[in-house]
Amino acid sequence: MAQNSPNGEIQSSNLPNFLLSVRLKYVKLGYHYLISNAIYLIIVPILVAVGLHLSTLTLEDLMKNLAMLKSYSTLVVFLGTIYFMSRPRNVYLVDFSCYKPHERYMISKERLVEKLTDIFDESSLNFQKKILFNSGLSDKTYIPVDKWIPSNFSLSSNQNQAKLVIIGAIDDLLAKTGLKIRDIGFIIVNSSMFNPTPSLSAMVVNHYKLSVNVITYNLGGMGCSAGLISVDLANRLLQGKANSYALIVSTEIVSSAFYTGNDKSKLIPNMIFRMGASAVLLSNRFSDRRRSKYQLMHVVRTHKGADDRAFSCVFQDEEEDGKKGMSLSKDLMAVAGEALKTNITTLGPLVLPMSEQLLFFASLIARNVFKRKIKPYIPDFKMAFEHFCIHAGGRAVLDELQKNLDLSEALMEPSRMTLYRFGNTSSSSVWYNLAYSEAKGRIKKGDRAWQIGFGSGFKCNSAVWRALKTVNPAKEKNAWTDEIDDFPAQVSR
Numbered sequence: 397m398a399q400n401s402p403n404g405e406i407q408s409s410n411l412p413n414f415l416l417s418v419r420l421k422y423v424k425l426g427y428h429y430l431i432s433n434a435i436y437l438i439i440v441p442i443l444v445a446v447g448l449h450l451s452t453l454t455l456e457d458l459m460k461n462l463a464m465l466k467s468y469s470t471l472v473v474f475l476g477t478i479y480f481m482s483r484p485r486n487v488y489l490v491d492f493s494c495y496k497p498h499e500r501y502m503i504s505k506e507r508l509v510e511k512l513t514d515i516f517d518e519s520s521l522n523f524q525k526k527i528l529f530n531s532g533l534s535d536k537t538y539i540p541v542d543k544w545i546p547s548n549f550s551l552s553s554n555q556n557q558a559k560l561v562i563i564g565a566i567d568d569l570l571a572k573t574g575l576k577i578r579d580i581g582f583i584i585v586n587s588s589m590f591n592p593t594p595s596l597s598a599m600v601v602n603h604y605k606l607s608v609n610v611i612t613y614n615l616g617g618m619g620c621s622a623g624l625i626s627v628d629l630a631n632r633l634l635q636g637k638a639n640s641y642a643l644i645v646s647t648e649i650v651s652s653a654f655y656t657g658n659d660k661s662k663l664i665p666n667m668i669f670r671m672g673a674s675a676v677l678l679s680n681r682f683s684d685r686r687r688s689k690y691q692l693m694h695v696v697r698t699h700k701g702a703d704d705r706a707f708s709c710v711f712q713d714e715e716e717d718g719k720k721g722m723s724l725s726k727d728l729m730a731v732a733g734e735a736l737k738t739n740i741t742t743l744g745p746l747v748l749p750m751s752e753q754l755l756f757f758a759s760l761i762a763r764n765v766f767k768r769k770i771k772p773y774i775p776d777f778k779m780a781f782e783h784f785c786i787h788a789g790g791r792a793v794l795d796e797l798q799k800n801l802d803l804s805e806a807l808m809e810p811s812r813m814t815l816y817r818f819g820n821t822s823s824s825s826v827w828y829n830l831a832y833s834e835a836k837g838r839i840k841k842g843d844r845a846w847q848i849g850f851g852s853g854f855k856c857n858s859a860v861w862r863a864l865k866t867v868n869p870a871k872e873k874n875a876w877t878d879e880i881d882d883f884p885a886q887v888s889r
Contacts, residue, residue: 484635485680489677491573492676492831494824494831495561495673497538500541501538501540502537505529505533508528531668532815537817539671540651554592557650558592558599559599561647568675573677580606580610583597584614585647586622587622587648587649590648595614613629615629625697627695627859628695628857634678634679635680639680640679640680642678643678645674646673653669661725662721669819695857698736698857709731710852731854732850738856743858748780777801782845786826787825788811788829794812813885828876831876836883839863840863842863844862844863845863
């Protein structure tokens with residue numbers, strides 16, 4: 397998701413200050429999530445209390461009170477059964493990889509402009525130049541250079557590009573984990589704009605000659621937040637089948653979305669989207685906990701598609717001459733703000749410390765129930781997370797989110813450097829963010845990371861991870877490793 401004006405700024409008004417206008421129903425939804433998943437937390441103290449009471453009784457006491465012993469035993473068995481049946485399976489992130497294209501695909505801003513000279517009229521070319529040079533992207537991002545002319549934007553070239561990045565990311569992940577791909581039970585591939593037949597997930601099955609029993613899903617048209625939707629889908633699948641692995645591949649085939657017309661609302665994606673892909677291995681096997689990097693704590697999904705304005709703010713259409721493009725509405729920033737407001741209001745009760753929740757909830761009740769004219773209390777999400785992995789959709793979007801969430805430059809660094817070095821890689825960008833923090837040696841055991849993605853529809857999705865171990869950058873090999881000392885780079889604001 398991105399929205400810039402001709403000079404690289406936001407087209408409409410700034411992102412709304414969503415923290416100042418929270419609706420009570422979304423807070424209630426957050427507490428509903430908390431209560432729905434916390435029944436076993438109530439059972440555990442009861443079991444502990446019963447055990448402590450029994451430990452104070454002597455054998456003689458127990459023999460004299462056989463009825464009480466039977467009652468306690470029945471209660472323990474009953475509560476224990478409820479506990480193990482209702483407890484969700486833990487889902488672990490064993491490891492992940494981010495695809496780093498070969499240097500032959502690297503392109504500077506000047507070279508990209510040269511390639512566009514014969515495609516667009518002067519007005520459209522100048523518009524795209526202003527977007528590009530104010531985008532926050534470096535001269536080392538990647539596009540399929542040898543295919544970057546309209547005559548080569550064929551189905552076969554897009555399929556080749558898809559295979560290049562998807563298989564590249566998976567091969568890297570398999571090398572890191574040592575897992576045999578035939579041991580993976582679920583495969584989920586998400587690509588918003590390019591969805592051929594057979595599907596991209598079928599392409600993976602064919603390439604690795606996988607078993608007929610592998611269960612595959614292919615998600616399309618869900619925008620830059622599809623990677624986190626895939627995490628939610630994988631989590632739900634793993635809850636239903638024990639001792640299983642799920643592979644998630646997130647990508648966007650940029651040439652398939654390239655627009656060659658002159659409608660300025662459709663030209664922005666040409667300048668900021670770049671090659672990229674991520675592959676993520678999830679497991680619900682307890683034996684994988686020791687070697688896994690993270691545990692999935694929460695996924696919160698927000699969908700504003702019922703609202704016509706939200707539904708159409710990022711919209712693909714076809715012009716009379718047959719040219720297809722992705723149009724970005726002037727309402728995009730306002731819609732994104734509303735979606736994020738809903739999402740974090742739901743997420744808050746799940747992650748914020750109790751002190752923050754009490755202050756926030758008291759302020760909310762005073763304003764919404766008792767109609768008091770008091771300044772709303774804005775929760776400090778920095779108390780809930782050590783790492784923020786915000787989708788690198790565009791410089792202006794990052795600026796506004798930093799202001800509204802009151803985040804420091806250090807917390808925004810992974811997102812800004814991801815945009816600078818790799819551009820907007822769509823749904824995979826949140827993984828480049830996390831890989832950056834790993835390469836910098838910033839992930840410590842117990843740290844919490846918040847991934848935030850936005851997508852067409854309109855959607856805002858969050859995933860929360862807790863680090864199970866300290867990630868040693870000396871032993872880590874990812875897309876940033878070879879050049880991490882060059883970052884953070886100075887990016888013009």
